[in-house]
Amino acid sequence: MKRKISALLVSSFLLLSACNGQNKTYDSSDYILELPYQENFRVLQLTDLHIADKDNQDLHFDFMDITINESRPDLIVVTGDVFTFASKGTARRLCNYLDSYDVPWTVVFGNHDEQCLFSIEWFSNYLTNYGSNCIFKDLPNDDVYGNCNFVINLMKNNTIHEQIILMDTNRYNYNGVFGYDHVKQSQIAWYEKMVNYSTSQNGGVIVPSTLYYHIPLPEINEAWEKAQTGQDGATLDYGEKREKSYPPAYNSGLFDKIVELGSTRAMFFGHDHLNNFRITYKGVTFGYGIKSTDRIYYAEDLMGGRTMIIHDDHSLTYEEHYHTYDEVNYD
Numbered sequence: 001m002k003r004k005i006s007a008l009l010v011s012s013f014l015l016l017s018a019c020n021g022q023n024k025t026y027d028s029s030d031y032i033l034e035l036p037y038q039e040n041f042r043v044l045q046l047t048d049l050h051i052a053d054k055d056n057q058d059l060h061f062d063f064m065d066i067t068i069n070e071s072r073p074d075l076i077v078v079t080g081d082v083f084t085f086a087s088k089g090t091a092r093r094l095c096n097y098l099d100s101y102d103v104p105w106t107v108v109f110g111n112h113d114e115q116c117l118f119s120i121e122w123f124s125n126y127l128t129n130y131g132s133n134c135i136f137k138d139l140p141n142d143d144v145y146g147n148c149n150f151v152i153n154l155m156k157n158n159t160i161h162e163q164i165i166l167m168d169t170n171r172y173n174y175n176g177v178f179g180y181d182h183v184k185q186s187q188i189a190w191y192e193k194m195v196n197y198s199t200s201q202n203g204g205v206i207v208p209s210t211l212y213y214h215i216p217l218p219e220i221n222e223a224w225e226k227a228q229t230g231q232d233g234a235t236l237d238y239g240e241k242r243e244k245s246y247p248p249a250y251n252s253g254l255f256d257k258i259v260e261l262g263s264t265r266a267m268f269f270g271h272d273h274l275n276n277f278r279i280t281y282k283g284v285t286f287g288y289g290i291k292s293t294d295r296i297y298y299a300e301d302l303m304g305g306r307t308m309i310i311h312d313d314h315s316l317t318y319e320e321h322y323h324t325y326d327e328v329n330y331d
């Protein structure tokens with residue numbers, strides 16, 4: 001009898017493991033993609049496109065053209081809410097548009113990206129296999145929660161000059177009070193593993209990194225409050241706050257881990273369309289992106305994108321791009 005119960009438990013466990021689909025531990029190196037670093041490397045952040053089937057998509061593309069041409073990026077990162085109510089055809093069309101620049105580009109997912117006629121899994125698989133200029137990786141059935149956790153190493157003379165870390169801040173939390181989801185413990189463990197791995201690859205020296213995701217971390221509010229008075233050395237470096245920040249209610253501890261490890265000194269996100277500020281707090285820059293279409297809600301004077309420039313000495317500078325749909329030329 002006991003044996004039967006044990007066998008039942010084991011088979012139930014195996015079935016559950018197979019069903020949750022997130023059970024394989026990959027090597028750190030499996031999560032890494034590489035790009036050549038070149039002097040004054042320019043990363044353009046676009047965010048919260050919210051492109052839908054019903055839109056005049058050519059108009060959005062023509063609008064984004066202005067920012068992309070002005071930025072002259074070496075890498076384009078779209079930080080989530082890429083779509084809302086989009087079909088696979090619209091997703092393919094946007095990817096083909098981004099790819100047409102012949103510049104490496106990538107995507108992280110936002111909470112609205114699950115509100116489409118395709119699943120996040122379909123889109124992440126599509127991006128993983130896109131080829132051409134798309135630089136994206138979602139390892140199948142891994143033990144890291146989410147669908148866009150990977151790293152881009154910027155290589156200079158066969159060494160890792162900088163890392164760009166991409167993370168999934170996930171979508172909605174349906175447990176208890178409905179709200180935005182949070183970064184899970186498996187992702188924080190993964191982040192630590194990746195930072196430690198690159199340190200070991202770099203002869204024990206920490207590799208400077210920047211981090212891109214969609215939903216701001218809970219510390220966004222204390223960073224803003226403290227920056228108003230300079231408390232704890234917090235500084236408002238740029239921009240303004242025109243709406244409340246909407247981080248997840250639960251703080252799972254990623255920011256504390258970032259400060260502890262000392263690799264990531266700037267992180268960029270979207271989500272709250274009317275904020276464009278940058279704050280440095282505890283040695284880490286919190287940077288809202290600049291919304292890149294007029295979909296959902298927006299401010300006429302807060303649309304475009306931001307270029308972060310990584311210099312040889314690892315300093316970071318920024319160029320903000322603001323444009324209006326009036327600039328789109330149909331002649």
Ligand SMILES: [Fe+2]
Nearest residue numbers: 048081271272
């Ligand atoms: Fe959004």
